Amino acid sequence: MSSVIEFANAYRKLGCPKSWSKNTLSLSCATFSLEVSEAIESLRDSRAGQFVELVVNGDDLSPKDFISSSSWGTLSFTFTVDRSGAVQIFQNFEELMELSKSFVRKPLPPHFYLIDDDILSSEEPIDKRVKALQGICGLIVYLADLAHYHDEKGSEEYKLVFVADDGAKGERAITLQPYLDTEFLSYEVGTDLLDSLQSDNLDSNPHLTKERSIFRSTLIEYLSGVAGGEERFKALLSTWAKFRELYENNLATYLSGFSFHKAKQEVATAQLSIADQMSKVVSDMSGKVLSVPISLAVVIAISRADGVLESTILVLGIVLASALLAETLAAQKLQYERIKHSRTMMFESHQQKLMQYPKDLQRFLAEATTGLSRNEKKLRRSLRTLRFISWLPALAAISLHGYLYQVDLMTSWVKVKELCLAAFKFTLCAIHSQ
Structure with missing residues (x-):
């Protein structure tokens, strides 16, 4: 047990006497008291100080020879509290403040005792x-x-x-x-x-x-x-409360600036990412659109074909090329829709906090949103236009083929109709014969 706690318990058994003089307690008893005997033994064992004098029945007695269970008639003692700093016992708060300069350099000890106020620091409820x-x-x-x-x-x-x-x-x-x-x-x-x-x-x-x-x-x-x-x-x-309020305001300003800077970086990164994806769509689209002039050049070959069969094969090739290009552009349109949806998701959280952002971040976000929206509209118009252009070679080839070989095509059409009609009649007869 701590010397301080032992001293406090012993002092309380003595009845917390006020007979102190310069950190020295003097006490006299004319009748035997077991509690006083136990208190003297506790003081001796506590090492909180030392007995200057211990007189039992008129005789000086060494503290180490004192036995609490032994009866006595009269008793007096003088006990001096250790003031070396090893034992934290003080007369009152004023003395604690005066003597304990080291407390400003390290935390308070777990136990100290104030004699006048009978306060043990570790005792619940804490004062x-x-x-x-x-x-x-x-x-x-x-x-x-x-x-x-x-x-x-x-x-x-x-x-x-x-x-x-x-x-x-x-x-x-x-x-x-x-x-x-x-x-x-x-x-x-x-x-x-x-x-x-x-x-x-x-x-x-x-x-x-x-x-x-x-x-x-x-x-x-x-x-x-x-x-x-x-x-x-x-x-x-x-004024600790006021100081803390000022600190929290300054900290909030810093954290807001940090958060806004982070949001600005997120917007810039999202803008670059979306623009890069759009650029890829445009690049892929540009490479495929080059097939349109080639198909138009093949249309010229139709006019130089040796016959309707050769011309028809050329037309079928051009139509197939236009169909493939149109489907590729349709896939590019789907890719564009995914990019647009991603942009909406990326910027949605920032749009919800727009009013919380500072003016420069609001302006930066508005410029990014406006710029990307313009790019999206332009890309959408380009996809629609190019998809229409992709069918031009096929329309030109079919029109030229029909113009050059309209007689042959009409003759062929009549023969096809006759063959179809004959096949239909043959099928009806077969059904009736059954």
């Missing part, structure tokens, strides 16, 4: 003033992690130096000189913010380096009008 003191000491330790330098030239002084990481104009650095005062025990100071900014959290927070930088800049901005390291520290504690 509000103890909670406030623990929070302030924890805050000082966290501030030390965020500070660039620790100035400890003087044994009584402990200064934290904060330097702005950005190139902003104005104050570039400030110095805080943490200290403890009973006035601070009424302040409401939380350590959750500074706890999240500790360097140990770097792996879990990719923005931690920037957030720490924003904290330092905010600290300099907030306290630049206060003179003196101690005064700045007091101003920070007394």
Whole structure:
């Protein structure tokens, strides 16, 4: 058990006497009390101090020879609390603040006892003033992690130096000189913010380096009008809520800028991707459209054909080429529709947040959307036009073939009709004969 806890239990068994003088407790008892005997034994074993004098039944007695179960008639003792710093026992909060300069350099110990107030720091429910003191000491330790330098030239002084990481104009650095005062025990100071900014959290927070930088800049901005390291520290504690609000506003501004920059990059990437896909459609389409002039050149060969059969074969070839080209362009149209749908999906989330974006990002998004829409309309018109043009060689070939060989075609048509009619009659007769 901790020496502090043992001392607190023993002191309470003694009835929390107020007979203290310069960290020395003196007490006399005229009648035997088992609780007093147990308390003396606990004080001896606690190593919280030492007995200057122990008189039992009028005789001086060594503390190590004292047995709590032995009866006695009269008893008096003088016990001095250890003030070397190894045992955290104090008369009151004022003495704690005065003697414990090291508390501004490290967290409070888990156990300390305040004699006048009978407060054991680790005992539930924890006193509000103890909670406030623990929070302030924890805050000082966290501030030390965020500070660039620790100035400890003087044994009584402990200064934290904060330097702005950005190139902003104005104050570039400030110095805080943490200290403890009973006035601070009424302040409401939380350590959750500074706890999240500790360097140990770097792996879990990719923005931690920037957030720490924003904290330092905010600290300099907030306290630049206060003179003196101690005064700045007091101003920070007394108006902690206002400082935190300023920091959160500055952080929100940074995160918004980061988010908007990321959104701008996403829009630019989407724009390039959609434009690249459209370019591929145009390239594929351009290569295939070159077959139209070739087919038109073949139309000329129809006029030089040796007969209707040769001309017919040429016409069939041109019609087949036009049909294949038309189907290819139809596939390109489907590809265009998929690209258009992808563009709509990519930009839909940004369009929903349009009013939250800054003016320059709104303008950038509007320009990207307008430009891509124009490209889509132009590509759609080109696909329609080229699909119509793809059938021109076939229409020209059929028209020229019909014009040159209309007599042969009519004769052939008549013969085909006669053959069809004869076949129809033959089929009817066969049906009736059955």
